[in-house]
Amino acid sequence: MEKKLKVAALRNGTVIDHIPSDKLFKVVSILHLDVTLNQITLANNLDSAKIGSKGLIKISERALEVDETNKIALIAPNAKINIIREYEVVEKRPLVLPEEIIEIVQCCNPNCITNHQPVTTRFHVINNENEILLKCHFCEREVRQEEVKIK
Amino acid sequence: MSNNSLVSISDYSKDEILSILDSAAEFEANPNRKILDGKVIATLFFEPSTRTRLSFETAVIRLGGSIIGFSDAATSSSSKGETLNDTIHMVSCYADAIVMRHPLEGAARYAAEVSPVPIVNAGDGANQHPSQTLLDLYSILKTQRTLENLTICLVGDLKYGRTVHSLIMAMSHFHPTFKFIAPEELKMPDEYKLFCRKNNISFTEENELNENFNDADILYMTRVQKERFQDLMEYERVKNVYTLKNAMLEHTKPNLRILHPLPRVTEIDPDVDKNEKAYYFRQAQNGLYVRQAIVSKVLNSITFKSEKK
Ligand SMILES: [Zn+2]
Numbered sequence: 001m002e003k004k005l006k007v008a009a010l011r012n013g014t015v016i017d018h019i020p021s022d023k024l025f026k027v028v029s030i031l032h033l034d035v036t037l038n039q040i041t042l043a044n045n046l047d048s049a050k051i052g053s054k055g056l057i058k059i060s061e062r063a064l065e066v067d068e069t070n071k072i073a074l075i076a077p078n079a080k081i082n083i084i085r086e087y088e089v090v091e092k093r094p095l096v097l098p099e100e101i102i103e104i105v106q107c108c109n110p111n112c113i114t115n116h117q118p119v120t121t122r123f124h125v126i127n128n129e130n131e132i133l134l135k136c137h138f139c140e141r142e143v144r145q146e147e148v149k150i151k
Numbered sequence: 152m153s154n155n156s157l158v159s160i161s162d163y164s165k166d167e168i169l170s171i172l173d174s175a176a177e178f179e180a181n182p183n184r185k186i187l188d189g190k191v192i193a194t195l196f197f198e199p200s201t202r203t204r205l206s207f208e209t210a211v212i213r214l215g216g217s218i219i220g221f222s223d224a225a226t227s228s229s230s231k232g233e234t235l236n237d238t239i240h241m242v243s244c245y246a247d248a249i250v251m252r253h254p255l256e257g258a259a260r261y262a263a264e265v266s267p268v269p270i271v272n273a274g275d276g277a278n279q280h281p282s283q284t285l286l287d288l289y290s291i292l293k294t295q296r297t298l299e300n301l302t303i304c305l306v307g308d309l310k311y312g313r314t315v316h317s318l319i320m321a322m323s324h325f326h327p328t329f330k331f332i333a334p335e336e337l338k339m340p341d342e343y344k345l346f347c348r349k350n351n352i353s354f355t356e357e358n359e360l361n362e363n364f365n366d367a368d369i370l371y372m373t374r375v376q377k378e379r380f381q382d383l384m385e386y387e388r389v390k391n392v393y394t395l396k397n398a399m400l401e402h403t404k405p406n407l408r409i410l411h412p413l414p415r416v417t418e419i420d421p422d423v424d425k426n427e428k429a430y431y432f433r434q435a436q437n438g439l440y441v442r443q444a445i446v447s448k449v450l451n452s453i454t455f456k457s458e459k460k
Contacts, residue, residue: 111276113257117234128345138257139278140159142342 010084013038014064016057016072017080021045024055026150027079030071030104031064038062051078066093071104073097075150097132099125105134106149112139121151155449156263156270159279160317165324168288174444175289175437182440186452187216193246194220195238196273197229198254202413202435203273203282207250210442214452219245224254236265243268248449251275269449277313282445283412284317286438287371293437294408294430295368298325304364307373307393307418309333310340314412315373319343319352329354330367334389336380360393365402370395372411372418372431390417397422410434 019027024044027033033040039060048054063083072079073095083091101123107114114121114136122137132145157163163171178184192211196204199222208218220242221227229238235253239262242249251262252273259272259279274280292298303322305315309331319329329347331339335358347354357363364370375393380386394417395409411419411431423429446452 107257109256111254111256113235113253113255113261113275116255117236117261119257119261136257138260139255139276141256 009087010041010058010060011087012085013058013060013062013083015080015082015084016059016069017054017082018048018051019055019057019072019076019079020051021053021055023076024057026075027055027057027072030075030150031068033057033059036062063091064093067098069093070096070098071101074101074105074145074148097125100137101125101134104151106151107136107139107141108143108147108149109136109139109141112136112141114138155451156259156266156272157281157445157449158259158263158270158272158275160281160284160321162281168285168321168324171285171441171444171448172289172292174447175285175440176293178440178443179437182213182443184213185215186447187211187214187450190216190247190450190452191245192216192218192446193242193249194218194222194273195227195242195249195251195253196220196222197224197227197258198252199223200252200274203252206435206438207271207273207282207442207446210439210446213439214443214447216446220250235262239266239270248446250446271445271449277311279317280313281317282438282442283314284321285445286434286441287314287318287410287412288321289437289441290408290410290430290434291369295406298322300326300328301368302328302330302366303369303371304330304332304367305339305371305373306332306360306364306395307375308337308379309373310337311376311379312373315339315371316343318371319346323347323350323352327352330364331356332358332360332363334358334375334385334393336385336389337375360395362399362402364407366404367407368404370403370407370409372409372415374412374414374416375418376416393418394420395423396420397426400426400428403428 021044041058044055046054069081081093082089103120105121105123113119123134126133126135133142135142194204211218243266248269250271250273253275256276256278259275263270272279309315377386407428408430409428413435
């Protein structure tokens with residue numbers, strides 16, 4: 001009951017829930033929501049039984065594409081994404097880390113060409129035993145998923 | 152983009168590696184062949200490396216090609232702030248292929264993606280230097296008459312030494328056994344040990360250089376650099392124990408050969424030079440034939456045996 005008062009219902013669009021509070025604005029930036037003309041509702045520091053404190057984003061009149069939502073998998077792998085039509089959840093979108101990550105990650109190698117010239121970053125996602133590594137397409141440096149720097 | 156570029160040794164399959172080595176042997180038998188007649192090759196050295204540049208330029212000239220380029224970024228337009236992308240496009244208006252050395256890692260991969268003509272990576276920072284790896288393989292093949300089932304001892308800076316990392320990748324096609332001998336500070340990184348395990352390559356690790364290489368076919372020495380050490384006392388200790396001396400070679404196999412990418416500092420005592428097992432100076436000379444093979448391949452100027460029908 002109380003939740004509904006805090007965040008108004010959405011008729012058509014996308015709801016991204018369970019974003020860790022400290023990642024909310026990263027998600028906004030990765031999805032370029034700071035420049036969208038659609039109505040958006042942001043909420044942050046909401047109580048969450050699961051993660052303590054969470055953020056939430058509602059984007060009106062736009063169903064995000066799969067390659068857009070997958071960009072979030074890197075920084076908020078447990079976020080919940082629902083596509084809404086006429087107040088109903090029509091799709092629960094699972095998050096899948098893409099095989100290749102373009103643009104949003106910054107290479108951790110200070111001597112990498114991408115940190116010195118206007119080069120779009122590109123990383124290959126490698127499943128290595130029980131950890132996920134990102135390998136820079138250019139300098140070939142590997143970094144653990146949790147150490148990734150988002151631009 | 153030209154997909155004939157050579158950026159990393161992993162761009163080449165086992166067959167491509169073997170065909171380069173075959174062709175290098177043909178160039179060694181007959182180095183002066185005018186198969187690049189009328190071709191222009193640019194050597195763009197954004198950081199100086201006289202040794203590598205002279206080797207590539209000699210390779211091109213012996214094949215009848217011509218050279219344009221620069222040997223130092225200070226004399227190039229990049230010192231005026233031109234992007235690498237723009238420099239590559241400008242040079243590709245004049246040259247049929249570009250040999251490039253750059254201080255930034257990943258520069259060669261990037262250049263290969265934007266360039267209309269093939270790029271040969273002559274070193275991108277600490278990342279890749281495939282012509283060095285191919286000349287190492289050629290030297291191993293020439294001295295051992297095979298690349299298969301050899302025991303290769305890698306000594307010195309195994310942490311930062313890119314030549315040893317690339318050598319592991321390249322040798323992985325040929326069932327090697329490795330022995331990694333390095334001080335604690337400079338030991339082989341986990342990712343390469345993992346690579347060996349995944350490819351069923353057996354290896355052992357030791358941290359002292361004593362006569363623990365008596366079963367080796369190749370002793371690959373690398374430079375131990377002072378700036379890699381935080382503790383200078385430790386550097387002094389390592390420097391003294393990681394020096395190969397002639398007396399240490401007494402019980403080694405007769406076919407053993409000692410390689411070193413050069414220049415050396417103190418890792419090989421000059422008293423080793425006169426031993427017939429010392430191969431490092433001839434190794435450098437092999438670079439010429441291997442680079443002739445590489446430049447010819449990227450320009451499609453020779454047909455490789457494996458590609459003939
Ligand atoms: Zn990088």
